[in-house]
Amino acid sequence: MRVIALIAAYNERRFIGPCLEHLERQGVGAYLVDNGSTDNTVEIAEGWLDGNLIGIESFPRGDGGCYDWRGLLRRKEQLARELDADWFIHLDPDEIRLPPAGETTLASALARADQEGFTGVNFREFTFIPTRDDPDHDHDDFLRTLCTYYCFEPRYPHQLKAWKATDEVDLVGSGGHEARLQGMRMYPLSFPVKHYLFLSVPHAIEKYVERDYAEEEVEAGWHGWRAQMTAGDIQLPHRSELLRSRPDQELDPRDPRKTHWIEWANDGQALRP
Numbered sequence: 001m002r003v004i005a006l007i008a009a010y011n012e013r014r015f016i017g018p019c020l021e022h023l024e025r026q027g028v029g030a031y032l033v034d035n036g037s038t039d040n041t042v043e044i045a046e047g048w049l050d051g052n053l054i055g056i057e058s059f060p061r062g063d064g065g066c067y068d069w070r071g072l073l074r075r076k077e078q079l080a081r082e083l084d085a086d087w088f089i090h091l092d093p094d095e096i097r098l099p100p101a102g103e104t105t106l107a108s109a110l111a112r113a114d115q116e117g118f119t120g121v122n123f124r125e126f127t128f129i130p131t132r133d134d135p136d137h138d139h140d141d142f143l144r145t146l147c148t149y150y151c152f153e154p155r156y157p158h159q160l161k162a163w164k165a166t167d168e169v170d171l172v173g174s175g176g177h178e179a180r181l182q183g184m185r186m187y188p189l190s191f192p193v194k195h196y197l198f199l200s201v202p203h204a205i206e207k208y209v210e211r212d213y214a215e216e217e218v219e220a221g222w223h224g225w226r227a228q229m230t231a232g233d234i235q236l237p238h239r240s241e242l243l244r245s246r247p248d249q250e251l252d253p254r255d256p257r258k259t260h261w262i263e264w265a266n267d268g269q270a271l272r273p
Helices: 016-025 041-046 069-082 106-115 201-209 215-219 224-228 261-265
Strands: 003-009 029-034 053-058 087-091 095-097 120-128 148-152 160-164 191-196
Touching: 003 016, 003 069, 003 106, 016 029, 016 041, 016 095, 029 041, 029 069, 041 053, 087 095, 087 106
Parallel strands: 003 029, 003 087, 029 053, 120 191
Antiparallel strands: 087 160, 095 191, 120 148, 120 160
């Protein structure tokens, strides 16, 4: 069974290599839509064209050079109609999507869901962020060193982002949170996903504070706290406030948070969800 991850990227030099490497180990192909990166994201990705990366395309920035998330989602919808695959995954470079316990790869887990007649898979998010005790993971070894996380599940399903190939899929309607298709049967078990929100305070400023968002998307509430964040909002939690991942243990889904770190760090008052 052929699985392709549809990836949109803008200045993701930190994440794109580890993302593609992980997907290759998971038996998953990838297609990259680059949204005008000014760093070496594309150059790094090109090293995978002889492997699991089947293509790279350039997608223009929005009006005024802004981040055009709606346009990127529409392009992913088109690619899901054009590319030859059995399943697709809507993926960001800072995400490491994993199979559930008992499955060897993501591809084999999706094949099992397909064999059982399901057409969509939700992912449970485990968000990884630095702490005041250990604030800097902006280096090539972040997958090993950044171990502090919280389970994030503001609603269910929250990350319905893998689906069986079909003529029509809607990503825009949910702002990218859910892949919607006619008659979807969602697999009853959520797969885990590690989301590396940022690797250091300077990285958070670069990734969120310095990014320009489309005005109509912000007005629609799509980007929430990301579009409102200032450098002064970035207050890292103490290590004791988070969970810690260990190689011999599964990630802990108990007591999931309904809001992201930035919101509870600011007492839920400064920023809306």
